[in-house]
Amino acid sequence: xxxxxxxxxxxxxxxxxxxxxxxxxxxxxxxxxxxxxxxxxxxxxxxxxxxxxxxxxxxxxxxxxxxxxxxxxxxxxxxxxxxxxxxxxxxxxxxxxxxxxxxxxxxxxxxxxxxxxxxxxxxxxxxxxxxxxxxxxxxxxxxxxxxxxxxx
Numbered sequence: 305x306x307x308x309x310x311x312x313x314x315x316x317x318x319x320x321x322x323x324x325x326x327x328x329x330x331x332x333x334x335x336x337x338x339x340x341x342x343x344x345x346x347x348x349x350x351x352x353x354x355x356x357x358x359x360x361x362x363x364x365x366x367x368x369x370x371x372x373x374x375x376x377x378x379x380x381x382x383x384x385x386x387x388x389x390x391x392x393x394x395x396x397x398x399x400x401x402x403x404x405x406x407x408x409x410x411x412x413x414x415x416x417x418x419x420x421x422x423x424x425x426x427x428x429x430x431x432x433x434x435x436x437x438x439x440x441x442x443x444x445x446x447x448x449x450x451x452x453x454x455x456x
Contacts, residue, residue: 310425
């Protein structure tokens with residue numbers, strides 16, 4: 305769960321935001337209920353009833369209408385294929401996290417699942433943050449620290 309929902313979703317979503325349009329992102333992310341329904345049916349053997357299908361269709365149509373009404377030309381022309389792949393990966397990561405948490409929720413407490421996924425998500429996040437952001441300690445901190453060592 306830490307790998308998919310905490311690290312995977314957020315990394316893929318943020319990388320996608322760098323290379324694709326917000327319109328495209330909102331449409332793909334709004335497909336999460338569809339992906340959850342399909343993956344839950346496949347893995348958890350949940351039934352997808354008519355009411356659920358209708359709710360998903362209405363919700364997704366509403367998102368499409370709102371997003372496309374703001375800028376119908378940009379949605380068709382400004383998308384980047386790689387960005388779309390990252391968006392779909394983000395949506396799938398979140399879907400995996402959600403379905404896995406529902407499966408594990410029957411044998412583990414919600415607080416235990418959340419805490420464990422946050423800890424592991426942070427551990428998985430650290431190398432990504434280091435590689436993408438190249439964090440450095442502020443030079444003020446380093447110079448103060450060096451002076452203290454010299455004084456000692």
